Amino acid sequence: MLEALAGFAAFLVLAFLRLPLWLAMGIVGTIGFAYQVNLKAALSMLGHMTYETGISYTLSVIPLFVLMGNLVTRARLSEELYNAAYAFLGHLRGGLAMATIVACAGFSAICGSSIATAATMGKVAYPPMKRFGYKDSLAAGSIAAGGTLGIMIPPSVIMIIYGILTEQNIGQLFAAGIIPGIVATLCYLGAVIYTVKRDPDAGPPGEHQSWGARLRALSHVWGVVLLFALVMGGLYGGVFTPTEGAGIGAGGAFLFALLRHGLSWRILADVLVESARTTAMMFAILIGAMIFSSFLNLTGMPNALKDWVADSGLSPMMVIVAILGVYLVLGCVLESLSMILLTVPLFYPVVQSLGFDLIWFGILVVCVTEISLITPPIGLNVFVLRGVLPQVPLYTVFRGLLPFIAADVVRLAIIVAFPAISLYLPSLMK
């Protein structure tokens, strides 16, 4: 137990040295392993973990979903989504911000990353909001918050990682995310309504559109619907493994990009390299975390934690609330992927021993991860938005996000209180 805490402390020191996190985790994991067993075993574990993680079939789903998201962005499906949402909601007060949220939700259905969703929708949704005189706080806030839906509505890279760590079925996790994703979208719409109620100037109404124009705009989103139906339908119906679903999704997105905008060789190469970079970045963290976990398991910390919880006399629900509290605090200071990789292996045996469903817990983990993406001081989505909208000050974005963070807390409470929201759809799959 003491060794584990020393390991975490050493990891933090190295991380603040500005060593990339994956190396910090790997170094501490290897040295810790050597201390617990011996140097020879540690070195052989190091080679084993790196090789096996790099060549794992289950993990090949990650580059394919990342590629699908990037190709979809090039196919300009994001603009059509926004136009359709705008046609229906734009005339309302705050309607453009609502359209942003709904378009983000739609984009999330074909993209597994929150950061990509925020970056893509930022480019599409910000200019019209600026044109109609939206306040920057609401405009940027709705994009940053809407972007977080990327990892809740399937496909989701974070769910894949969670599924692999806890040996849960990825298709079921994806199915579990659909209704919570819709609940999240509704909560965010509530946050927009609240914002414009308090400050009607924050979001003036846009133009009213006829039903003919609305239906026309809606008919343009068939590409998104088709891709989502293909990938999720295949996974849900058990036709594909997740890797195959992701491959088909990427292939479909490739065809769309090709047909829509005459994908040039250069752009194709850029998209591929960008996807490979993101993949390598994530795998580096995965490898580091796997090495760190091998050390952590040796220290007996996961079991010690389980015993400690069992002896503490806390009610199971209090344990869940405490774990979520830990996540909310950690989410403020740690990057989301590393947070999940470091904590899920510690927490899930506890949660499982208390008799909770790990699919449900996975949805909770995704939910707190979403919150971590928009909470100060290092909400990652906020910084991504700064790259897209450099003129909007950080402070303004965080202020605009407050109602959305409140909406997230409400949603988290709903998902904790009603497990059926997460578990109904996966229960149909068995």
Add this chain to the structure above:
Amino acid sequence: MSRDQPARRGFDRTLEVALGLVTAGVLFCLMLLTCADVVGRYFFNEPVTGAFELTELLLAATIFCALPLVTLREQHVTVDLLDDFTPDWLLRVQHVAACSVGALALSVLTWRLWVRGDTFLEAGQTTAVLKLKLAPVAYGMSVLLALTVVVVLVLLFRAPHRAAHGD
């Protein structure tokens, strides 16, 4: 990347173009392979032989080819929260320390994967279906890690890249 001088840019560009093309090709093949396998299986009743292990090999190639590229652009997730408050001299010290430790750690990893390659070679390990030799895979990982060490050493002699959050 405009901060770089021409000589440095030569190294960066060569690496990015050469390795970038290989990486792009490998990932594209991974996509085509998965699609061909699914389409072949469901429509022509003929899956690609060894698709499972080819997927694994292409995944490994994607990751390890992209690793030097990610490292070169300093895209690895790093705690740069405090960069806004760190004075220049301290940032420089951090940078030199992080690059040195990083290069050392990556060198150990390079060595371990080479050893793994040796083990595979002696045991004559191959994949299950296509009987592809596994030793070159581990050797390849090792070589690309060695290239990553070179990249980190190049970065060591450059000015630290202060985090402009979100770029």
